[in-house]
Amino acid sequence: MPTHTPSFPDLLFEDAARLRRWEAQLMGHLDCAGYRELHPSLVMRNPVNPSTVRFFDGDQLVALRWDFTEALARTLVRRFQDPPRRISYAGPVFRRPANSWDPVERLEVGCEHIQTDPDQRTEADRELARLLMAVPALLGLEGCLLHIGHAALLRRPLEAEHIPLELGQEIARVLDRRAIHRAAELLDGHPAKDRLLAHAEILLSGPNGPGSLDDLARGPYGGLLVAEAEQLGRVLSVLTAQLPKGLTLRLDLGDLRGLGYYSGPTLRLWAPGAQRELAAGGRYDGLYPEMGRPWYAAGFCVRLTTLLELGDNDQGEK
Amino acid sequence: MKPLLIALPKGRLEEELLPRLQGSAFELDPKALKSRKLRIPMADPMLAAVLLKGADLPRYVAGGVAALGIVGSDILDESPVDLMELSDLNFGVCRLSLCAPDHTTLEQLRRKPHLRIATKFLGATGRWLRQEGITAELVPLQSSVELAPVLGLADAIVDLVQSGKTLLAHHLVELTTLGKASARLVACRGMFLSEPDRIGPMARALTSLLRVP
Numbered sequence: 001m002p003t004h005t006p007s008f009p010d011l012l013f014e015d016a017a018r019l020r021r022w023e024a025q026l027m028g029h030l031d032c033a034g035y036r037e038l039h040p041s042l043v044m045r046n047p048v049n050p051s052t053v054r055f056f057d058g059d060q061l062v063a064l065r066w067d068f069t070e071a072l073a074r075t076l077v078r079r080f081q082d083p084p085r086r087i088s089y090a091g092p093v094f095r096r097p098a099n100s101w102d103p104v105e106r107l108e109v110g111c112e113h114i115q116t117d118p119d120q121r122t123e124a125d126r127e128l129a130r131l132l133m134a135v136p137a138l139l140g141l142e143g144c145l146l147h148i149g150h151a152a153l154l155r156r157p158l159e160a161e162h163i164p165l166e167l168g169q170e171i172a173r174v175l176d177r178r179a180i181h182r183a184a185e186l187l188d189g190h191p192a193k194d195r196l197l198a199h200a201e202i203l204l205s206g207p208n209g210p211g212s213l214d215d216l217a218r219g220p221y222g223g224l225l226v227a228e229a230e231q232l233g234r235v236l237s238v239l240t241a242q243l244p245k246g247l248t249l250r251l252d253l254g255d256l257r258g259l260g261y262y263s264g265p266t267l268r269l270w271a272p273g274a275q276r277e278l279a280a281g282g283r284y285d286g287l288y289p290e291m292g293r294p295w296y297a298a299g300f301c302v303r304l305t306t307l308l309e310l311g312d313n314d315q316g317e318k
Numbered sequence: 319m320k321p322l323l324i325a326l327p328k329g330r331l332e333e334e335l336l337p338r339l340q341g342s343a344f345e346l347d348p349k350a351l352k353s354r355k356l357r358i359p360m361a362d363p364m365l366a367a368v369l370l371k372g373a374d375l376p377r378y379v380a381g382g383v384a385a386l387g388i389v390g391s392d393i394l395d396e397s398p399v400d401l402m403e404l405s406d407l408n409f410g411v412c413r414l415s416l417c418a419p420d421h422t423t424l425e426q427l428r429r430k431p432h433l434r435i436a437t438k439f440l441g442a443t444g445r446w447l448r449q450e451g452i453t454a455e456l457v458p459l460q461s462s463v464e465l466a467p468v469l470g471l472a473d474a475i476v477d478l479v480q481s482g483k484t485l486l487a488h489h490l491v492e493l494t495t496l497g498k499a500s501a502r503l504v505a506c507r508g509m510f511l512s513e514p515d516r517i518g519p520m521a522r523a524l525t526s527l528l529r530v531p
Contacts, residue, residue, distance in 0.1 A: 098400035099380055145512060178510075179403035179502075250514070268511075275382045275508035 007104040015308055019107060022304055023090050025138050026109040033131055035088035035111045040071035042091075051096040053104060064094035068110055069287070069299060076114070077291045083114040102276075103305055110281070110301030114288075121296055122234075125265055125283060129239050132267055132279055132300050133247060139307065142246045144278070145270040148235060149255030151262035151282065152228050157199055157221045161192035169260065171196075176256040178204050195220040204254040212251045235265055258282070267300055276306045321366040322520060323357075325375045325387035330478075331410045331501050332369070335388060335528070338409075342527050365520075376401055376504065385509045385517050386524065392478055392499035396441045402505040404521050408530040410501040414442055415492040417485055418474040419467050424493045427474055428452055436466035437476035446476075446496045464488045503528070 011019055027037065047054050047063030054063045065071050068089045076083050090109045097104065111131065113124040129148075136144040154175065158168040167186065174182035180200050187193040202219045205212065213229050213236075216222060222229075236251060243249055255266050257280075264283030271278050281300025288295035324344070326335060339345050343362035350358040358367045370378060372393040379387040380399035392414055394403065416435070418427060427433055433454040437443045440456055447454055457472045466472040468488050478499060479485060479492060503524055510517050 098398075100398065101381070145514075147511065174403075177401065177403045178505075181406035182403065252511075270508075270512035272512055273382075273509075274512050275506070277511070 009103055009105065009305070009308075011308070018308065019304055022139060022302075022307060023109055026135070026302055027088060027090055029134065029138055030086075030088040030109075030111050030131070033086070033127070035086040036084065038072055038075065038084075038087045038089060039091065040065065040068070040075045040089070044071055044074070049095075053094040053096075065091075066093055066095045068093060068108060068301060069112065069284070069297075072112055073287055073291060073297075077288070077293055082116070083293070083295055085114055087112045087114070105305075107304040107308075108301045109304060110299060112297055112299035115296040116294070118296060121264070121283065121285075121298070122231075124296075124298055125235065126238055128281065128298055128300055129235065129267060130242060132269060132281065133239065133242065133244055135269065135279060135302055136247055136271070137244055141271050141278075141310075143248075143272045144246070145248045145250055145272075146239075147250050147252035147255060147268040147270065148232065148239070149252045149266040149268070149282075150228050150232055151256075151259055151264060151266055153203060153216070153225060153253055154200075154256055155259055156224055156228070157196060160221070160224055161190075161196060163190075163192070163196075172256050172259040175200055175204065175254065176259075178254065180204055202253065203256075212253050216253065231265065261286070264298070269302075271306075271310055274306055274310055276303065276309075278303060278306050278310075319364070321359075321364050322386070322516065323384040324360070324365060324367050324520075324524075325370050325378050325384035325389075326367050327372045327375055327387075327389055327501075328369050329372060331372070331388065331390055334409050335501070338528055344524065344527065373397075379504050379506050382506045382508055385506055385513075386521060387504045388501055388524075388528070389504055390499050391502050392439060392442070394502055394504065395497075396439055400507055402507050402510050404503045404505055404510075405525045405529060407501040407503055407525070407528045409528065410499075412478045412480040412499050413492070414439060414476065414496045414499055415479045416446075416474055416476050416494050416496060417464070417467075417479070417490045417492050420489045420491055422474070422491070422493070427493070430473060433474070434472040435474050435476055436463050436472035438463060439476055442496055443476040464490060501528070 042065050043062050044065050045062050049066060052063035052066040054061055072087060088111045092105050092107050094105050113128055115121055115124055133146060154172060171183050171186055183200055184197055187196055198220050202215045213233055216225060216229050239249055255268060261284055262282040263285040266282030268277045269279040279300055279302040283298040285296045288297060345361040346367055347359040356368060360367055372389055375387050375389045376394060376397040376399045378384045380401050390410060434457055435443060435454050436457040436459050438460055440458055443456060459466060463475045463477045464484055466475055505517060505521055
């Protein structure tokens with residue numbers, strides 16, 4: 001059973017100082033790019049997600065802030081007719097992790113870019129990627145990897161094959177574990193089994209650079225995913241040209257986390273030896289329309305808790 | 319660079335696994351294997367193994383202590399840890415089955431007002447019961463599960479069946495199969511994604527060495 005301290009870590013002097021220093025560096029970085037801080041409440045109402053830390057405030061069930069993006073979206077929808085374009089944030093989120101020993105309280109710094117015109121999306125994605133690419137150098141990390149994926153690469157074939165939502169989620173879950181043999185069991189007897197498994201083989205062939213896109217084009221859903229492949233190709237070529245020294249860029253077509261949430265390109269930053277990603281983000285155009293606003297959005301967050309763990313393992317700050 | 323640690327299972331899968339590693343880069347040092355050493359060098363000096371109880375193994379890999387591991391899918395399905403499951407190695411194959419004393423039928427079990435099922439596979443059994451709409455008391459046991467119906471602790475058991483000889487010896491019969499279990503190659507998510515050039519080739523080499531077609 002987890003004990004309280006790792007789930008809700010106490011930061012003693014040095015760690016607290018490092019946290020404040022990183023927060024200041026990252027918030028300064030975002031501020032220079034025109035991102036203004038918004039600090040949503042630590043308490044959120046209507047928690048439907050069972051992984052949140054919930055409690056009763058009087059007779060109302062509330063939860064500690066489980067996600068900055070959702071907290072910010074609720075605030076923006078309530079307070080603004082036209083959204084601010086660039087927002088930054090810093091603070092903790094509380095969410096039960098996949099591994100029982102991982103911390104529930106996680107410290108993050110991040111940013112959101114909101115657009116009202118769909119034509120602004122490509123430039124916003126590039127801006128966010130450039131900002132994220134500068135993070136390792138800012139924090140003194142070397143040998144980091146930036147993985148680029150795309151949420152539609154699995155979702156669109158599943159939709160095209162009329163895979164029921166629940167089965168689709170289960171397929172995404174096992175493929176996220178790279179367990180293609182489990183996907184084969186789930187699809188047993190389905191007429192699209194062979195096509196979907198051939199596609200999954202391409203997605204899971206490993207983070208191996210631009211060659212993955214050629215495989216994707218030759219695969220069973222190459223025609224369906226032309227726009228996504230072109231988008232990834234463009235992103236890859238733009239970012240490769242601007243890649244800072246010491247950072248490696250890779251396509252990871254098998255990045256299937258947050259499949260029901262992300263709608264476009266996804267970014268994950270890994271440091272060598274880290275057990276969790278250092279930063280993650282992407283495009284999530286479905287969030288604001290669900291709340292009644294025709295806005296588009298993308299963002300990323302840097303997980304300072306992972307950075308602290310890296311420091312503990314003497315693999316972090318140089 | 320530290321040698322890459324691979325977690326190997328003790329027990330049922332160990333007997334089938336170790337001979338398969340012989341003559342390869344993954345062969346375990348025989349002297350260290352006979353000693354009480356916990357960390358066993360492999361033929362490739364950049365590799366080392368640790369032999370662990372199956373139930374502990376997923377945690378060692380998920381926690382990043384070992385980069386790769388080999389573990390039964392029966393254990394993996396009971397471990398709520400975030401791992402990459404890279405391949406079904408297709409050895410150590412057995413069935414996870416509901417078994418009861420001779421002449422008992424599944425219908426008789428379904429009609430029992432208080433059905434007791436002994437097992438160490440609580441997750442898989444719970445999922446099957448929910449899927450079948452059966453209510454039962456799960457009796458958690460760690461070993462010699464087949465004794466439970468013989469001694470009256472439970473009406474039935476859910477356990478791994480390979481040859482069926484243990485069932486026969488205890489006058490038990492298989493009523494239905496809940497699933498198949500086999501050895502799986504697992505990897506630490508963080509290491510697999512953050513060090514793909516190091517972990518990926520090792521994972522592919524292990525799969526090609528061990529996977530039974």
